[in-house]
Amino acid sequence: MTALPDLPRGGEATRASSSRARRRPPLGAAETVAAAVLLLVVAMAVAPGLLAPDDPLAVSPVDAFAAPSLAHPFGTDESGRGVWTRVVHGAGASLTIGLVATVIGTGLGVALGVLAGLGGRGRAGRATDAGVSRVLEVLFALPGLLLALVVIAFTGPGAVPATIAVGLATAPGYARIVRSQVAAVRRSPMVEAATVLGRRPAVVLVRHVLPNALAPVVVLATLGLGQAVVWASSLSYLGLGSPPPAPEWGAMLSAGRTYLAVAWWMTVFPGLAVVVTAAAATVLGRGLARRGQGGRP
Amino acid sequence: MRPGRWRRAGRWLVGRLLGAVFVLWAVATLIFFAIRLVPGDPAEAILGGPGSQASAEALDTVRRQYGLDQPLLVQYLAQLGRLATGDLGTSYSLRTDVGRLLLDQLPGTIGLALLSLVVAWLLAIGTAWWATLGGRVAATVSSGLEVVASAVPHFWLASLLILVFSTELGLLPPVSTGTPAGLVLPVVTLAIPVAGFLGQVTRDSLLDAAATPFTVSARARGESPSGLFARHLLRHAALPGLALSGWAFGSLLSGAVVVESVFARPGLGRTLLGAVTLRDIPLVTGVALVSALAYVVVVALGDLAERAVDPRGRAT
Numbered sequence: 001m002t003a004l005p006d007l008p009r010g011g012e013a014t015r016a017s018s019s020r021a022r023r024r025p026p027l028g029a030a031e032t033v034a035a036a037v038l039l040l041v042v043a044m045a046v047a048p049g050l051l052a053p054d055d056p057l058a059v060s061p062v063d064a065f066a067a068p069s070l071a072h073p074f075g076t077d078e079s080g081r082g083v084w085t086r087v088v089h090g091a092g093a094s095l096t097i098g099l100v101a102t103v104i105g106t107g108l109g110v111a112l113g114v115l116a117g118l119g120g121r122g123r124a125g126r127a128t129d130a131g132v133s134r135v136l137e138v139l140f141a142l143p144g145l146l147l148a149l150v151v152i153a154f155t156g157p158g159a160v161p162a163t164i165a166v167g168l169a170t171a172p173g174y175a176r177i178v179r180s181q182v183a184a185v186r187r188s189p190m191v192e193a194a195t196v197l198g199r200r201p202a203v204v205l206v207r208h209v210l211p212n213a214l215a216p217v218v219v220l221a222t223l224g225l226g227q228a229v230v231w232a233s234s235l236s237y238l239g240l241g242s243p244p245p246a247p248e249w250g251a252m253l254s255a256g257r258t259y260l261a262v263a264w265w266m267t268v269f270p271g272l273a274v275v276v277t278a279a280a281a282t283v284l285g286r287g288l289a290r291r292g293q294g295g296r297p
Numbered sequence: 298m299r300p301g302r303w304r305r306a307g308r309w310l311v312g313r314l315l316g317a318v319f320v321l322w323a324v325a326t327l328i329f330f331a332i333r334l335v336p337g338d339p340a341e342a343i344l345g346g347p348g349s350q351a352s353a354e355a356l357d358t359v360r361r362q363y364g365l366d367q368p369l370l371v372q373y374l375a376q377l378g379r380l381a382t383g384d385l386g387t388s389y390s391l392r393t394d395v396g397r398l399l400l401d402q403l404p405g406t407i408g409l410a411l412l413s414l415v416v417a418w419l420l421a422i423g424t425a426w427w428a429t430l431g432g433r434v435a436a437t438v439s440s441g442l443e444v445v446a447s448a449v450p451h452f453w454l455a456s457l458l459i460l461v462f463s464t465e466l467g468l469l470p471p472v473s474t475g476t477p478a479g480l481v482l483p484v485v486t487l488a489i490p491v492a493g494f495l496g497q498v499t500r501d502s503l504l505d506a507a508a509t510p511f512t513v514s515a516r517a518r519g520e521s522p523s524g525l526f527a528r529h530l531l532r533h534a535a536l537p538g539l540a541l542s543g544w545a546f547g548s549l550l551s552g553a554v555v556v557e558s559v560f561a562r563p564g565l566g567r568t569l570l571g572a573v574t575l576r577d578i579p580l581v582t583g584v585a586l587v588s589a590l591a592y593v594v595v596v597a598l599g600d601l602a603e604r605a606v607d608p609r610g611r612a613t
Contacts, residue, residue, distance in 0.1 A: 013484075020556050037389070105336075114307065123323030134319065134323075136325040137316070137319075137320060138327070138589075139591075140320075140544075140547070141320045141324065141326065141547075141589035141592045141593060142585060142587075142588065142589055143544070143546060143547025143548060143551050143592065144548060144551035145551035145552075145554050145555070146547075146551050146569070146588055147549060148552070149554065149569055149570070149573045149581075150328070150573075150581060150585050152573055153572065153573040153576055153578065153581040154331050154332070154334075154390050156576070157574075183480055212540050226448055230448065230450045233452075233454060234450055234451065234555055236468070237450075237452045237555070238452075238554070238555065238558060238570060240573065240574070252327075253452060253453065255458065256456075257452075257559075260456055260460060261465065262302075264460055264464075267453070267456045267457075267460070268457070268460075271450065271457070274450055275445065275449055275450070275453065278448035279444050279445050279448040279558050282447065282448055282497065283444055291480060
């Protein structure tokens with residue numbers, strides 16, 4: 001049996017506080033690779049023609065179900081369309097849905113979280129905090145896809161409803177973290193000092209509380225982007241998101257499901273695109289979080 | 298000592314019950330008013346939206362059945378009254394009692410989710426143990442595995458598992474029927490992403506625990522690394538994960554929608570998916586209420602487990 005390793009993280013955290021250079025370590029190798037992967041996905045979304053010159057919708061029945069080859073690195077689907085071409089052209093749709101959903105989720109989450117976190121002073125504030133916390137509790141009771149599915153039950157399926165549904169489903173998580181951030185910053189010595197110096201509450205709020213409380217939201221949004229892409233593709237896979245002919249990762253996987261035994265590449269590669277994007281966002285988000293918190297993840 | 302303990306337990310239970318009633322009321326209220334917020338005739342919405350081309354007769358029946366011709370407040374109170382007596386209404390698409398239907402579907406899904414939760418914990422603790430004792434390489438590899446595991450969508454993982462274990466190796470059935478063999482792939486599919494998340498938080502707090510004085514003193518007493526892990530670190534490290542067990546169960550319920558659909562396994566998730574596709578609002582309401590209730594119960598159980606593991610929480 002080997003001894004316990006030299007507790008790298010705990011040790012570093014104590015040392016980090018004595019050295020400013022340590023407190024903001026540069027992004028490591030994993031974070032750099034993750035950032036490069038995300039840049040590649042963005043490049044696919046912005047200029048798909050550069051990476052895959054073929055038409056993602058052009059049908060060519062002769063080439064149907066071709067295994068991966070030089071001409072079609074990811075093989076072809078049931079209509080002879082290149083899976084590589086469609087994965088590249090699908091990046092735009094998948095990334096847009098993920099980004100817009102994250103913006104909706106963080107926007108709502110920040111609004112709710114700030115509303116709740118600012119409560120506490122006086123009876124009205126406490127009531128607001130308690131009210132928002134109750135609303136969040138209810139939303140947490142319909143976790144993730146369940147809330148998204150209930151929303152779609154009312155709006156009907158489609159890319160836009162799916163985006164809104166994923167955004168709504170991610171909002172409670174952001175709200176809870178923003179709420180505790182706002183509450184923590186409000187109790188900090190910095191805010192106390194500003195109040196003692198005679199700054200008006202509104203000025204303290206805008207100048208001191210919000211910038212500090214909202215800084216972690218960027219990190220959270222990076223982490224949440226991966227989750228949003230996964231959920232959006234899950235909804236498409238279930239047939240509730242983007243309709244079939246459009247190249248979108250979840251919709252491609254939904255089509256591939258029928259041909260799983262015949263053409264594994266129709267399932268493996270679009271799924272890989274989702275996983276790699278989501279994992280890259282997670283790694284980058286965790287790296288940013290570590291940087292922001294002085295060496296502790 | 299004893300009466301005070303009972304009183305605390307009673308207060309805890311009453312608090313939880315009130316919380317559960319509140320959550321159920323809020324879910325029912327949200328859905329009730331959401332139907333009225335969607336543009337168009339609620340009767341038509343109940344019958345499956347404008348595309349359903351319901352006959353005037355059917356619309357009339359629904360209006361009478363749901364009391365849609367009465368004032369909104371009366372309708373709302375009547376709906377709450379029905380729900381309070383356990384009457385979840387009749388499914389539009391399946392023409393059966395929603396309550397009975399869900400009672401049939403519930404055990405399968407809850408069993409699947411709980412079994413997956415156990416497997417996820419075993420996987421998470423196993424990786425955390427390996428990452429702690431296996432040195433730098435093990436720590437890096439397990440951390441990478443956890444990130445990938447938590448990023449994998451259920452439907453893709455399910456497809457890959459079917460591809461390998463059913464299509465190629467022929468070991469396990471691709472369709473989950475009642476047999477134990479059919480349960481393996483769905484449980485593994487659901488457990489892996491949750492294990493990734495639990496592994497991440499467990500390992501983080503494991504490293505924190507390893508840096509505390511009680512670890513140093515245990516090692517000074519001559520505790521072996523495995524003994525230290527099992528007797529001291531694990532109790533400490535499991536706490537954040539246990540606090541997340543409500544979240545984990547929710548994630549399993551939400552994943553069950555996908556997994557039940559891929560493995561053609563009857564259950565709550567597949568029922569919800571069908572209900573959403575057909576816009577069967579009574580059935581959607583029923584599934585939402587039942588899963589919210591299940592969630593509230595599991596969060597309470599997680600709270601109890603947390604108190605059992607952490608003596609600090611018992612004082613309050």
